[in-house]
Amino acid sequence: MELDTGSARSLMSIRQYKALNTEAPLVKGRVRLQTFTGKLISIKGEAQVQVVHNGQSVRLPLVVVDNDNAPSLLGRDWLESLKLDWNKVQRISDTQDKRLKYILNAHAALFEDGLGTMRGVKARLQPRETAVPVFLKARPVSYALRAAVKAELDRMEGAGIVEKVKFSEWGTPVVCIPQKGRVSSFMWGL
Numbered sequence: 001m002e003l004d005t006g007s008a009r010s011l012m013s014i015r016q017y018k019a020l021n022t023e024a025p026l027v028k029g030r031v032r033l034q035t036f037t038g039k040l041i042s043i044k045g046e047a048q049v050q051v052v053h054n055g056q057s058v059r060l061p062l063v064v065v066d067n068d069n070a071p072s073l074l075g076r077d078w079l080e081s082l083k084l085d086w087n088k089v090q091r092i093s094d095t096q097d098k099r100l101k102y103i104l105n106a107h108a109a110l111f112e113d114g115l116g117t118m119r120g121v122k123a124r125l126q127p128r129e130t131a132v133p134v135f136l137k138a139r140p141v142s143y144a145l146r147a148a149v150k151a152e153l154d155r156m157e158g159a160g161i162v163e164k165v166k167f168s169e170w171g172t173p174v175v176c177i178p179q180k181g182r183v184s185s186f187m188w189g190l
Contacts, residue, residue, distance in 0.1 A: 003089060007075035009033060011063040014044045016072055024049045024062075031063055042066040053082055115159050133169035141176060149176050 001010070009031060017026070029046035044066040051060050058081050074082075104111060141149050153174070156162045 001072040001074040003084075004073040004075055005079070006036070007073045008077065009063045010060065010073060010075040010078045011041075011065055011070065012072040013068050013070040014064055014066055015068040017044075017047070017062075017064045020049075022047070022049060026064055029063065033063065033065075041070075051078065051082065054085065056082060058082065115161065135169060135171040136173055139173040139175075145176060145178060148178070149174070152176075 001012070011033070024047040026045035026047050029043060031043060031046065033041040033043065035041060042065060044064045047062050047064060048059050049062045051058055060078050060081055110116070153162065157164065
Protein backbone atom coordinates (compact mmCIF):
# COMPACT_ATOMS: atom_id res chain seq x y z
CA MET A 1 0.00 0.00 0.00
CA GLU A 2 1.06 3.54 -0.66
CA LEU A 3 1.02 5.87 2.34
CA ASP A 4 -1.22 8.85 1.57
CA THR A 5 -1.78 11.28 4.43
CA GLY A 6 -4.08 13.24 2.11
CA SER A 7 -6.52 10.32 2.02
CA ALA A 8 -9.00 10.22 4.89
CA ARG A 9 -9.68 6.52 4.32
CA SER A 10 -7.60 3.46 3.40
CA LEU A 11 -8.71 1.90 0.14
CA MET A 12 -7.90 -0.57 -2.60
CA SER A 13 -9.33 -1.70 -5.92
CA ILE A 14 -11.82 -4.55 -6.18
CA ARG A 15 -9.23 -6.53 -8.18
CA GLN A 16 -6.61 -6.20 -5.42
CA TYR A 17 -9.20 -7.01 -2.76
CA LYS A 18 -10.19 -10.25 -4.56
CA ALA A 19 -6.50 -11.18 -4.92
CA LEU A 20 -6.17 -11.08 -1.10
CA ASN A 21 -8.55 -14.07 -0.85
CA THR A 22 -9.72 -12.68 2.46
CA GLU A 23 -12.64 -14.05 4.43
CA ALA A 24 -13.72 -10.50 5.32
CA PRO A 25 -17.14 -9.92 3.78
CA LEU A 26 -17.70 -6.87 1.62
CA VAL A 27 -20.67 -4.87 2.91
CA LYS A 28 -22.38 -1.84 1.49
CA GLY A 29 -20.87 1.22 3.14
CA ARG A 30 -22.18 4.69 3.72
CA VAL A 31 -18.89 6.37 2.89
CA ARG A 32 -18.74 8.93 0.08
CA LEU A 33 -15.29 9.60 -1.35
CA GLN A 34 -14.05 11.99 -3.98
CA THR A 35 -10.73 12.71 -5.62
CA PHE A 36 -8.71 15.87 -5.04
CA THR A 37 -10.38 17.31 -8.15
CA GLY A 38 -13.85 16.62 -6.77
CA LYS A 39 -14.70 13.58 -8.92
CA LEU A 40 -16.77 11.02 -7.02
CA ILE A 41 -15.15 7.63 -6.47
CA SER A 42 -17.40 4.63 -7.12
CA ILE A 43 -17.41 2.46 -3.99
CA LYS A 44 -17.93 -1.32 -4.19
CA GLY A 45 -18.20 -1.70 -0.41
CA GLU A 46 -16.32 -1.84 2.88
CA ALA A 47 -14.68 -4.68 4.79
CA GLN A 48 -13.15 -5.10 8.22
CA VAL A 49 -9.74 -6.63 7.49
CA GLN A 50 -7.05 -8.00 9.75
CA VAL A 51 -3.90 -5.90 9.29
CA VAL A 52 -0.53 -7.22 10.46
CA HIS A 53 2.47 -4.87 10.51
CA ASN A 54 5.70 -5.01 12.54
CA GLY A 55 4.25 -7.27 15.22
CA GLN A 56 0.97 -5.35 15.38
CA SER A 57 -2.31 -7.03 14.50
CA VAL A 58 -5.47 -4.94 14.32
CA ARG A 59 -8.85 -5.14 12.60
CA LEU A 60 -9.36 -2.05 10.44
CA PRO A 61 -11.91 -0.76 7.93
CA LEU A 62 -10.99 -0.94 4.24
CA VAL A 63 -12.90 0.82 1.47
CA VAL A 64 -13.00 -1.18 -1.77
CA VAL A 65 -13.42 0.91 -4.90
CA ASP A 66 -15.02 -0.16 -8.15
CA ASN A 67 -11.94 0.56 -10.26
CA ASP A 68 -9.38 -2.11 -11.13
CA ASN A 69 -6.64 0.50 -11.63
CA ALA A 70 -7.07 2.34 -8.34
CA PRO A 71 -3.98 2.41 -6.13
CA SER A 72 -4.01 0.85 -2.69
CA LEU A 73 -3.80 3.73 -0.24
CA LEU A 74 -2.99 3.62 3.46
CA GLY A 75 -4.99 6.60 4.68
CA ARG A 76 -5.22 8.58 7.88
CA ASP A 77 -7.82 6.22 9.38
CA TRP A 78 -5.25 3.41 9.61
CA LEU A 79 -2.51 5.75 10.82
CA GLU A 80 -4.49 6.31 14.00
CA SER A 81 -4.27 2.59 14.82
CA LEU A 82 -0.96 1.47 13.27
CA LYS A 83 2.33 2.60 14.71
CA LEU A 84 4.70 3.12 11.78
CA ASP A 85 8.47 3.36 12.02
CA TRP A 86 8.74 6.78 10.38
CA ASN A 87 12.52 6.38 10.01
CA LYS A 88 11.87 3.57 7.51
CA VAL A 89 8.96 5.14 5.63
CA GLN A 90 10.21 6.33 2.22
CA ARG A 91 13.79 5.89 3.30
CA ILE A 92 16.27 6.59 0.51
CA SER A 93 19.07 4.05 0.11
CA ASP A 94 22.66 5.09 -0.70
CA THR A 95 22.17 4.08 -4.34
CA GLN A 96 18.95 6.08 -4.59
CA ASP A 97 20.61 9.00 -2.81
CA LYS A 98 23.46 9.10 -5.37
CA ARG A 99 20.98 8.94 -8.25
CA LEU A 100 18.84 11.67 -6.67
CA LYS A 101 21.88 13.93 -6.23
CA TYR A 102 22.85 13.34 -9.88
CA ILE A 103 19.34 14.28 -11.09
CA LEU A 104 19.19 17.35 -8.85
CA ASN A 105 22.61 18.53 -10.07
CA ALA A 106 21.81 17.83 -13.73
CA HIS A 107 18.61 19.87 -13.47
CA ALA A 108 19.63 22.43 -10.86
CA ALA A 109 17.94 25.29 -12.73
CA LEU A 110 14.56 23.67 -12.10
CA PHE A 111 15.04 23.84 -8.35
CA GLU A 112 16.26 27.44 -8.02
CA ASP A 113 14.27 29.90 -5.92
CA GLY A 114 11.93 32.21 -7.75
CA LEU A 115 9.53 31.96 -10.63
CA GLY A 116 10.49 29.73 -13.51
CA THR A 117 9.62 30.42 -17.11
CA MET A 118 9.13 28.30 -20.16
CA ARG A 119 10.44 29.83 -23.34
CA GLY A 120 9.53 29.00 -26.92
CA VAL A 121 6.11 27.59 -26.05
CA LYS A 122 2.84 29.46 -26.40
CA ALA A 123 -0.20 28.21 -24.52
CA ARG A 124 -3.82 29.02 -25.12
CA LEU A 125 -6.72 28.04 -22.89
CA GLN A 126 -9.76 27.08 -24.91
CA PRO A 127 -12.90 26.55 -22.80
CA ARG A 128 -15.56 24.18 -24.03
CA GLU A 129 -18.26 25.79 -26.15
CA THR A 130 -20.82 24.83 -23.52
CA ALA A 131 -18.83 26.49 -20.71
CA VAL A 132 -20.77 29.15 -18.83
CA PRO A 133 -18.73 32.03 -17.39
CA VAL A 134 -18.67 32.19 -13.60
CA PHE A 135 -17.77 35.27 -11.61
CA LEU A 136 -17.59 34.92 -7.84
CA LYS A 137 -17.36 37.98 -5.66
CA ALA A 138 -14.24 38.65 -3.65
CA ARG A 139 -13.86 37.15 -0.20
CA PRO A 140 -13.44 39.60 2.63
CA VAL A 141 -9.85 40.07 3.76
CA SER A 142 -9.31 40.92 7.41
CA TYR A 143 -8.12 44.45 7.98
CA ALA A 144 -4.96 43.14 9.65
CA LEU A 145 -3.98 41.27 6.45
CA ARG A 146 -4.91 43.89 3.84
CA ALA A 147 -1.46 45.50 3.57
CA ALA A 148 0.25 42.12 3.32
CA VAL A 149 -2.22 40.88 0.70
CA LYS A 150 -1.75 44.06 -1.36
CA ALA A 151 2.03 43.68 -1.13
CA GLU A 152 1.80 40.03 -2.27
CA LEU A 153 -0.48 40.90 -5.19
CA ASP A 154 1.88 43.76 -6.18
CA ARG A 155 4.79 41.30 -6.03
CA MET A 156 2.95 38.79 -8.19
CA GLU A 157 2.00 41.49 -10.68
CA GLY A 158 5.59 42.73 -10.83
CA ALA A 159 6.81 39.17 -11.48
CA GLY A 160 4.33 38.74 -14.33
CA ILE A 161 2.30 36.07 -12.54
CA VAL A 162 -0.94 38.07 -12.59
CA GLU A 163 -2.15 41.20 -14.30
CA LYS A 164 -4.91 43.66 -13.48
CA VAL A 165 -7.99 43.71 -15.66
CA LYS A 166 -10.90 46.15 -15.58
CA PHE A 167 -13.51 43.59 -16.59
CA SER A 168 -13.84 39.83 -16.93
CA GLU A 169 -16.72 37.41 -17.30
CA TRP A 170 -14.65 34.86 -15.39
CA GLY A 171 -13.38 35.39 -11.87
CA THR A 172 -12.72 33.60 -8.63
CA PRO A 173 -11.57 34.98 -5.29
CA VAL A 174 -8.03 35.09 -3.99
CA VAL A 175 -7.31 32.66 -1.16
CA CYS A 176 -4.92 34.26 1.33
CA ILE A 177 -2.69 32.12 3.50
CA PRO A 178 -0.77 33.98 6.22
CA GLN A 179 2.80 32.74 6.65
CA LYS A 180 5.63 33.92 8.81
CA GLY A 181 6.72 37.28 7.45
CA ARG A 182 4.36 37.34 4.40
CA VAL A 183 1.06 36.27 2.92
CA SER A 184 0.81 33.73 0.08
CA SER A 185 -2.06 34.17 -2.35
CA PHE A 186 -3.54 31.50 -4.54
CA MET A 187 -5.81 32.13 -7.48
CA TRP A 188 -8.34 29.36 -8.01
CA GLY A 189 -10.13 28.64 -11.27
CA LEU A 190 -7.98 30.92 -13.43
